Amino acid sequence: MTVHAVEFASLLPPLLAIGLAIYSRRVYLSLAAGIWLGWTIAASWNPFAGLARAIDACIAVLGVADNARVLVFTLLIGSLVAVVEANGGVRGFVHWAEGRSWIRGRRSAQLLAWVVGLALFIESNISILVTGSVCRPLFDRFHVSRQKLAYLVDSTCAPVCILVPFNAWGAYVLGLLGGLGVDRPVAVFAEALPLNFYALGALALAALSAGMGLDWGPMGRAERAAAERAPHGAQGGAGPVDATDPVREAGPGVPAAAPSGDRELAAVLGEAGGTGEARVAGGTGDGTAAAAAEPRALDMLLPIGVMVATMPVGMLVTGHGHLIQGSGSTSVLWAVLAGLVAAWIVSLARGRLSADRVGEASLEGAGKLVGMAFILLLALALGQVTRVLGTGQYVAGVVVGRVPPPVLLPLLFAVSGTISFSTGSSWGTFAIMLPVAVPMATGLGAPVAPFLAAVLSGGIFGDHCSPISDTTIIASLASACDHIEHVRTQLPYALTVAGVAMVGFASVGAWLML
Template sequence: MFQFTKRISFIFFVISLVTAFYINFKVSPTWVETQLQYQTYTNGVGQLAYRASGQEVLINNPVPYGESPLRQSALDTQKSRPPIGEQWVYKNSTDNLMLIKADFHFSFWSLLPAFVAVVLCLMTREPLVALFGGIVIGAVMLGRFDITHEVFIPNMATSSAASILILYLWLLGGLMGMWAKTGAAKAFANHMSQHYVKGPRSAKLVTWFLGLVFFQGGTMSTVLVGTTVKPIADKAGVSHEELSYVVDSTASPIASIIAFNAWPAYIQAFLFIPGVAFLATENDRIAFFFSSIPFSFYAIFAVIGTLLLSLNITTFSGSPLKKAIKRVTETGQLDSPNASPISAKELHQSQVPEGYTAHRLEFILPLVSLIIIAIGSFFATGTPQIHWAFSGALFLSIFVALAKGMALKQVLEGFGNGLKGVVVASVILMFALTIGVLSKQLGGGIYLVESLGEHIPFWCLPIILQLMTMVIAFSTGTSWGTYAIAFPLGLPLAWTIAQTQGLHSPELFMMVCFATILNGSVYGDQCSPISDTTILSSMTTGCDLMDHVKSQIVPATYAAMLAAVLWTATVWFFV
């Protein structure tokens, strides 16, 4: 059976590769004008500017819209790449500026790399092979045949790639290695088991509660919660599928509900629509974000779903999670028989040197310092400085071990084991980011949005936006990247429909549409095997990546379906 699946996977990849060559040589890209609205101003020296990522960016030489080679009417006649990639323009006066870009897509073919990666993941259960296959397909479609120099090096020689390597390979791996070397994780698990955790249910409840506490969301939440609860849950007999599901589904969903984090500041930049008073200023847009939280039905149901599972109520958990619960109850096996966890076993085994006595505070103190630095830096800088937090925790862990008499050689050995334990997961993460960049460059999200028209019945729009963002985020493995695509296109569409179809409560309609984009992106990111949070949830909990994907997608889909019903009912009865 394995050989047959392997052969089918190879044939599928070859067919996809031939298709990619055909697209590159025979299919002409469709060029699309993308309009981005920013809140512009005149700075102290009289120059036009706007703010992006907290930095002031100058606006140089805006031109009339009708003269721009990037307007849609000019792009429709374009036979090759436009002479420029972006340009500031104005329609009536320089008081009404917007940035326009020339993007392209290959219609539905733009989704091919992500589709190949996901299918190969499901067929081979080898994330590295699947992601590499998707990268090859995307590179060929873009005509980048020297994959090493034209794809991997440019994508890995970026600040975001370096940040990932430092954080997840050195800092996270080093910290987990130190906890294994000192026995701190095991000591903490023993203490929790004796005083607080009495079985699988209480272990899952602790996990769920920590997911609420670490409401910064995304990678930070999954790493913090996963590394904290892993030793406790293993000792209590919680299957890795259950643990990774609770960790993952209380990360981004919680961050979108308890939004005292970086999300509102990031997202508000995409919400400006000329002439819409309640979205006029940055404060207005942030207030709009918080006003829309009660309509984040998917996020609410996702968090409730994890709570129900933590209470051993499995009605909406789906068969994969039920099978995992039955397996661990009957056999004690935390993983399925064919599982291949993407973190090394040595990270989850004690390697304490002879004569060294572990103490739970060696786990608690670094963790507390991590939380304090992360939260303190958020209030000080507006963004949680994750690298500072993990660096402080790692150095504190090393200092305590040395102070207690552990030899420097043994400390370095623990640190090195930690690096080895997460190197495969780090490579998977890098590949996932690379295929996400290729998918975005191929314009899959733009194609999906462009396929929508302005003559959609208003009550259909929320579910269409939800499905669209689910597909984009699933294909690219990022919710924040999906926001950058979907909000600037989806909300103006929602406003146009609200005005042309005479809705008596357009602001409420906009809130619901906003929530569908926000939540649809979270769903796609959660369920995608090429998402960083999915990979990190699997890595920190010791779960097989595809086991996590297949077990999480069922309850997540239940939550998404129920949310879709409520969004549709809300706009039908109240707008």
Template sequence: MIINKNVLAFGILLCGLCMALYVNFFTQQTWLEQSYLYDTYSTESGQSAYIYKGKEIVIKNVVPYAESPINQASLSKNQSTPRLSEQWVKKNDGQLLLLKPAFHYGFWSLLPALITIILCLLTKEPLTALFSGIVVGAFMLGEYDLTDKVLIPNLASEGTAALLLLYLWLLGGLLGIWSKTGAAQAFANFMTRYFVKGQRSAKFISWFLGVLFFQGGTMSTTLVGTTVRPLADKAKVSHEEMSYIVDSTASPIASILAFNAWPAYVQALIFVPGVSFLATESDRIKFFFSSIPLSFYSILAVLGTLLLSLNITRFSGKRIRQAHLRAQETGQLDAQEAKPLSAKELRGTNIPDGYKPHVLEFILPLLTLITIAVMTFFYSGTPEVNWAFGVALLMSALIALAKGMSLDNLIEGLGTGLKGVVVASVILMLAVIIGSISKQIGGGLYLVSLLGEQLPFWLLPVILQLITIIIAFSTGTSWGTYAIAFPLAMPLAWAMCQSQELANPELFMMVCFAAVLNGSVYGDQCSPISDTTILSAMTTGCDLMDHVKSQLVPASLAAGVAAVMWTALVYFVA
């Protein structure tokens, strides 16, 4: 008997809700101490302080570590909800740490992410799958008022509002204006005339731009996908190939060409007391760059997309090979039943009568966008993506008006752009919310806490890789995984160095570091609830689940080879 997919999906959701209620009423929370190290200094008045988001924060009410009610000993003794959400403590060696309590429900902490991923793969409807996962997570936390207690608080956060501004208004508006003015099509015609001679050259330019925009994450996927979409469509490159190239040259290249915000963020998470080569901020940044040659997954992922861009599909998997042949033989860029994330209105042009598109209408805003992002990065350490897209949008609008386009037509183009990305933006917002819930109920904490110090040392890198893959895949974030995994994995690796008396402890630590870094990148890249995955599909016009399924094989092949290389390296050298 064949079971209807919708009936099966409803049954899975119902079971998930029942299990969530069971967890909420009958499962005991396990509380764990989370410690955070900041680069502190003394102010002129003698107080300790640190810099956070460009502002000086003075540290007050510091207590000895042993007296804190949220240190691990106190949390283990009293498993009820702590009365403090955070507290600054001083250890015996004088080091200042910020303690925060966190909890998990054991295996149950993975339930919302598992329900989301299963429903996403089963129904190919990411909207309903994500919302189902959110409901399951909210029930586990005892939050039944989904609107006021779950959705609105998460959507009202600064980070979520910034995503909504960038990916709904700015990106959608820019794509809409380019569609109305024909700028994107003019760029595609220009590139086709002078540079793109077929599928291979279109894919190679896409790969090169992915390497060139090495800031990583959402900025790279958005910028590269938006830029290459028109020329790739004109060259009849399948959307599965394009979304894989865009996604696999975003975070992987950012961890190799790490002249971006990654080292500054990661170094704050990898301090281990007593380890000389991780003692200061400069030591930890040096350690990051010294570990880059060991980022085997990221290196293999970038090389794999290079081979694909050269039409060498042997390592790309069956789905990508089939997509390549389909586009080559039939000209169909999507599978028969695909549901691309971008609206049909953005797949063509609707140029007003008498308006003549010019390639500079695409190139000038794009160059302005890149310049602002790069210059603000070198000036402040963080690329101001909203500024970059905002100025590019304004420039595109002004050029169109200066060339004679009516205000009515311009507003129509903006509206078309907003309509074209609204579904993907909603998916993005729901992905952010479920990531927040997964972190709150401690899925990542539970996975890392499964590790012990009795493992053979040569198994630790690949186990750290697998753990971080699961965390990142379940939560859809690599940086969130770093915040969970590094403060636990690095001390564990150092303890193993000491207990098993390794001859080359620094190399072992570098391999474990690379395994966490790269495992998180892989999990984030392949997760259907990751913002970069969603944006790669959205900007290239690909069906989300077609993108996820097609890139799993080549990405997993690279991850598997990387695991073997890390294991062999520590076994024979460390």
């Protein structure tokens, strides 16, 4: 086989992963197939030797300390979310927010939805559920459409989560960067933040829409109908949907359950639906559901606050006084452990949960993110084999002088958006595209941050538009909005921001190649 043929073959593993992901919508299968093909190529096209080496490569991922820390963190964040749900913190926060007297009209109710979604950056699905629960009665009271609520919660959850390094999303991306050999992944992540045009644009447009009433297209019609009629009459025929009802059948166009396996997070609704509090705290029959104390917002805010405060401390300690040089994986692990311990203490001290229930909730929450940890492991293994084959260097050599520089970053954005839309998984998209984008940047001698931002933006954009995305489905359910109505009314906003992002990435690409 010629050298050129070998170099071209290095493209096949990521191409197989991308193509299979789009065709099958199964991220596990796609990543595993890409890993196997990559090691088969490395083993002179011996499929059996390739399989053996692929298994060894996946196991070797666990031998890297940074990788192991991120995998453990991924499980622990599930524990933290489950305990906070079980101790009533989510319900307490909902009651607290509903009791605020400074919500006086349509725009203030919409801005509350935006602010709450922005504040709950710990995890996307809990952000959606809490925001939907808090704001549904307010939107009904002020005759704001449920379509608008679904758009606002969907436009704050994933975009804000991808901009924060000390949550599951941030740790996942940091883990991918570390596995790809990126020096100082936290610094690269920080450099990519102002370039994450889609996430920033989605948040900005949602704020403008809420505060200034910028409604057009299908959303404008839904808002006019909601203002003229009773709130439940403007739901596209779906009628009211209780997002906390675990047995209600989905309305027209609403999937009864999110597609399994390949989504980026196990839905907080659980396998059958319903809130985590009902599932974890109230379903055991051990008497702990009727807690000794009323739930408070502090039961949720205190653990989250401890986690957020611990993150920069960990960065300073691991960076020996230099925040930006700290270990992201270590600091995130410390932060979520501190938050989890705080949640345990709050739950036990206030008599909200027994010690047994705290342990059970922690294990249940961790179990729900085992699938996500497995995706991360496969993603790291795919990144390893693409480095062995020199995929990024080959792609960089091909595109230099052939693809116009201003087109390169928009192309990454568009491809990532297509994969995410087709699979419904932004996390799976990151796992597939970053092993291509990062080596491409290094091969071109360009900074990694713009390439990272293009992939992250594309993943969020596709996820935002996809009718099979978990976050989109849960946003519909939590807002009691017909699912297809939500997708249809949100799409013009998403496409508007995507157009701005394309221009932004083209401008950055042109500037990089000067």
